[in-house]
Amino acid sequence: MRKLNEILGTEFPIIQGGMANIATGEFAAAVSNAGGMGLIGGGGMSAETFRENIHKCRSLTQKPFGVNIMLMHPQAKEMAQIAAEEKVPFITTGAGNPASFLPMWKEAGAKVFPVVSVVALAKLVARAGADGVIAEGTESGGHVGELTTMALVPQVCDAVDIPVVAAGGIADGRQMLAAFALGACGVQVGTCLLVSEECPIHENYKEAVLKAKDSGTVVTGRIGGTPVRILKNPMAKAYIAKEKAGADKMELEEFTLGSLRRAVFEGDTKSGSLMAGQVAGMLHEIRPVRAILEDLWSGCAARLTELEKEGF
Numbered sequence: 442m443r444k445l446n447e448i449l450g451t452e453f454p455i456i457q458g459g460m461a462n463i464a465t466g467e468f469a470a471a472v473s474n475a476g477g478m479g480l481i482g483g484g485g486m487s488a489e490t491f492r493e494n495i496h497k498c499r500s501l502t503q504k505p506f507g508v509n510i511m512l513m514h515p516q517a518k519e520m521a522q523i524a525a526e527e528k529v530p531f532i533t534t535g536a537g538n539p540a541s542f543l544p545m546w547k548e549a550g551a552k553v554f555p556v557v558s559v560v561a562l563a564k565l566v567a568r569a570g571a572d573g574v575i576a577e578g579t580e581s582g583g584h585v586g587e588l589t590t591m592a593l594v595p596q597v598c599d600a601v602d603i604p605v606v607a608a609g610g611i612a613d614g615r616q617m618l619a620a621f622a623l624g625a626c627g628v629q630v631g632t633c634l635l636v637s638e639e640c641p642i643h644e645n646y647k648e649a650v651l652k653a654k655d656s657g658t659v660v661t662g663r664i665g666g667t668p669v670r671i672l673k674n675p676m677a678k679a680y681i682a683k684e685k686a687g688a689d690k691m692e693l694e695e696f697t698l699g700s701l702r703r704a705v706f707e708g709d710t711k712s713g714s715l716m717a718g719q720v721a722g723m724l725h726e727i728r729p730v731r732a733i734l735e736d737l738w739s740g741c742a743a744r745l746t747e748l749e750k751e752g753f
Contacts (some may be wrong), residue, residue, distance in 0.1 A: 445478075445627025448573070448604060449531060449552065450505050452476030453738050456554075456575070456606060458631030459509020459533055460583065460716070461485035462705045463642055466497030471639040473504040475731040478531060484511040485702070488519035495527045507531030509556075512539060525549040533575060536584065538562065540569035554606060556629075558586025563597045563605075573604035575629050580610030582632050582718035585660060585670050591623070598624030612720035614740020621741070630737070632718040637730045645708030646715055649674075653721035661697075665690050672715035676700060 445454035457472040461484025469479030483491045510520045513536040521542040534555045554573040557563040563574045576597040578590025590609040598605045607620035608629035661680045662668045704713025
């Protein structure tokens with residue numbers, strides 16, 4: 442099995458998640474320069490801003506980088522065209538099936554790894570010509586599915602003949618090694634990069650992640666079919682109360698309108714949406730991206746050596 446870094450031309454087999462309003466061109470370049478695959482997250486951008494961030498990233502790094510396109514975005518088609526026009530070398534997608542865009546992206550020379558949360562979608566995109574898939578478990582921050590990473594990744598690996606990247610619940614070398622044991626060729630991480638020096642989120646957001654305990658996250662929107670994992674705070678508590686009281690989707694959307702931007706840019710930890718995964722409780726300090734990626738990779742190798750010594 443080829444490792445993800447061999448497939449993508451990066452130093453480490455690690456992709457940075459395409460986090461909306463967080464994964465800017467500057468941040469993607471910082472991750473790429475640190476040895477990972479940096480992604481620009483189109484989720485919180487207009488098509489014009491998306492193109493500007495691609496140009497910004499390209500001006501800051503000579504390393505491979507990519508973009509993430511949320512297919513439910515009202516300008517997803519424009520962003521898909523921009524990614525092809527700009528010849529972005531790596532594309533990931535979320536919230537839908539990107540099959541209609543694959544021929545255009547492949548013709549532009551991109552490698553395409555859609556994010557999937559179920560086996561059925563993995564099979565669909567593999568048949569459509571995807572180069573790989575990112576199997577993301579419910580432990581992750583932001584929009585989530587139902588299956589855990591431990592359950593999802595091996596089933597996806599068994600179902601498709603293309604590379605599989607594991608995502609969700611990965612913040613140290615032990616979890617990275619587990620991903621390889623499940624059949625993945627690499628990992629995608631997001632929450633552990635929130636507490637990097639280069640991450641552009643407000644310091645209040647970073648501190649909230651660092652203070653989080655093992656049970657410090659909650660999933661809102663399960664009843665309405667729009668599950669999102671965030672840190673527990675007054676907004677999350679109020680949202681769930683409204684949901685249980687029978688609030689409709691429109692009322693809930695109005696209640697959370699702009700909440701992620703408030704968290705990211707204003708540092709509002711009470712009414713902001715602090716998206717983070719279950720590994721938040723494992724994070725205790727702010728460090729450079731390079732140090733985080735190095736520790737993931739070296740920790741993975743060290744744990745493998747320990748297991749071999751123990752006779753596994």
